Amino acid sequence: MKALIIGGGIAGPSAAMALRQAGIDVTVYEAHAGGADNAGVFITLGSNGIDALRSIGADALAVAAGFPTPGIDMVSTTGKALGQVRTSRPEGDITSRTLKRADLYRALRDEAQRRGIDIQHDKRLVDVEDAADGIRAIFADGTEVHGDLLIGCDGLHSTVRKLIDPAAPAPAYSGLIGLGGYTRGVPVNTEVGSYQMVFGKRAFFGYALAPNGEVWWFANLPRPNEPARGEVEGISSEQWRSRLTELFADDAGPAVELIRASKEILPASPVHAMVGVPAWHRGRTIIIGDAAHAPSPTSGQGASLSIEDAVELAKALRDLPTIESAFTAYEALRRPRVERIVRQAARINNNKAAGPVGRVFRDLMMPMILPRLANGEQTRQTYGYHIDWNAPTAA
Ligand SMILES: Cc1cc2nc3c(=O)[nH]c(=O)nc-3n(C[C@H](O)[C@H](O)[C@H](O)COP(=O)(O)OP(=O)(O)OC[C@H]3O[C@@H](n4cnc5c(N)ncnc54)[C@H](O)[C@@H]3O)c2cc1C
The missing domain is CATH 3.30.9.30 (D-Amino Acid Oxidase; Chain A, domain 2)
Structure with a gap:
């Protein structure tokens, strides 16, 4: 099986490595000559993202590029402590890390290339044609390639999302x-x-x-x-x-x-942010990462969820008999988790933009609700997510 991967950010190289480990042939096509736009920002790679990379043996370079980030102290405008949020999995065996997004891109790309994965630059996808015997990807430079399936890892403003469903919502x-x-x-x-x-x-x-x-x-x-x-x-x-x-x-x-x-x-x-995209896949084409579900940066989870997606999709394609059944099982597994995290981040954003009355209410309530929200089941579910590479994906 040959997979065409569109986008060489975070989901793209991760998917390429995971698919390769699942025995699937891959090539990555990236629109930019080098890395991606707006890569100057820094991000937190959650313990769940590191765990997902570890399941394909690809965590070392990414971990080395960052520093450990065990938690967050929340403070009010007057300096009053509002609570602490643990941002690593409760077992304490993997600590989340903060790193520049450009360094994470580089770490993933270098690791993929070290494994012999072909990453082609200056390849902006503009169209796809799905036929009974395969898929054709068409690029802005007029070239075309053929494969068995196409994975859109092309980020928030995804072209593949619109090709799957022209009525797909915008971010x-x-x-x-x-x-x-x-x-x-x-x-x-x-x-x-x-x-x-x-x-x-x-x-x-x-x-x-x-x-x-x-x-x-x-x-x-x-x-x-x-x-x-x-x-x-x-x-x-x-x-x-x-x-x-x-x-x-x-x-x-x-x-x-x-x-x-x-x-x-x-x-x-x-x-x-991007939530509730109705169609993640059609025929031989699927979207993962920010293209399918982008939490706002507040969640600290966009990169980690993209990596989890990549590994879970590779497992589904490895374990299920057809592309369609793999895509369906993958979506059933991923949608509840990622959409819970996207919605949770949207609620925090409302607090960041609170007016004078909302601020008073927030500063009173947060010390009470934060410990329950931030250090209980939600943290365990978000940061403690573990992918067992050897466990088969259920249909
Ligand atoms: C300010 C900021 C802070 C953030 N903080 C965090 C954080 O703390 N923790 C966290 O986990 N996440 C954070 N994120 C989110 C995180 O960066 C994204 O969730 C993550 O980059 C998504 O990965 P992706 O591979 O899906 O998309 P991207 O990283 O956006 O990669 C998409 C790639 O596709 C390429 N592409 C686009 N269109 C085409 C096309 N037509 N053909 C070919 N290639 C194409 C792009 O050039 C790009 O390289 C933050 C984001 C921002 C903006």
């Missing part, structure tokens, strides 16, 4: 603008690795101290109406610096010092 704007940066020379009162997150008066701020002394930070700013394409991306570092220092002026914590000391502020972007 939903979350009401937040995200941006961030890397700072040196500002002392912060936190343990290396752990995140501090401040539900500020006007915006949300998070930061973590890296082992090399850098502080990695991000901010989420409420903005009810979706900005026009390119609008926030075009705002300069200097303009952001003065806007952000005003927004965080009244909040406890080092936000203002960190923002002032950052040489560069990474390009801002509107935060989107």
Whole structure:
């Protein structure tokens, strides 16, 4: 069997390695000449994502690229502790890691190429033709390739999603603008690795101290109406610096010092999520990762879920007799889990954008509800997810 994988971000190389391990021939086609857009951000690779990579022996480079992130301390605008969230699986045997998204892309691509997987760049998929004897992928440069199935790992603004279902919903704007940066020379009162997150008066701020002394930070700013394409991306570092220092002026914590000391502020972007895509597959084509279900960055789970998808899909294709039965079993297994996580992140986003009354309510309630939500069953289900590569996928 020959699989055509569209997209060389996180889901793509992960799927390529997992399918190869399942005995399926693969090639990855990536639109960009090098990596992907907006790769300057940092992300957390959850213990579940690391576990999924481990099931295909591909965790070492990704783990080495990041630093351990055992948990998050939530703080109110006045500096009151709202609660702690554990962001690793309760057994404590795998700790989540924070790393630059570009480094995760590189780690996965390098590992895939080390295994002899062909990753072709400058290959932007524009169309597919599904026939009884196989699938044809057509690229913007006029070339075509044939295979038995096609896996769309082409991210939030997926072309494959629209080819499966032209009426598929577009990503939903979350009401937040995200941006961030890397700072040196500002002392912060936190343990290396752990995140501090401040539900500020006007915006949300998070930061973590890296082992090399850098502080990695991000901010989420409420903005009810979706900005026009390119609008926030075009705002300069200097303009952001003065806007952000005003927004965080009244909040406890080092936000203002960190923002002032950052040489560069990474390009801002509107935060989107993708939930409830009705059709994940049609014929010989399927979407996985952000193309099928993108949680907002608040979840800290988009990359990990994409890797889990890749491994579970490979197992289904290995174990079930037809492509159709594998796709159906895969979707039944994945949809409840990923959609629960996407919806949970959307609820947290509402708290990040709370108004004055909502803020008071949030700061009163959070210390009570957070321990139950964050450290109980939900954490176990999210971060403790384990894939047994040898266990057969049920039809
Ligand atoms: C600011 C920010 C913070 C985040 N923080 C976290 C976090 O802490 N933890 C976490 O787990 N996740 C986080 N995420 C989400 C995470 O980055 C995504 O969930 C993850 O990258 C999804 O992987 P993917 O492979 O599905 O898509 P992508 O990584 O977007 O990769 C898609 C690839 O497909 C390529 N492509 C697109 N169209 C085509 C085409 N037509 N033909 C060929 N190739 C194509 C793209 O160039 C790209 O390389 C964050 C995202 C952002 C923006």
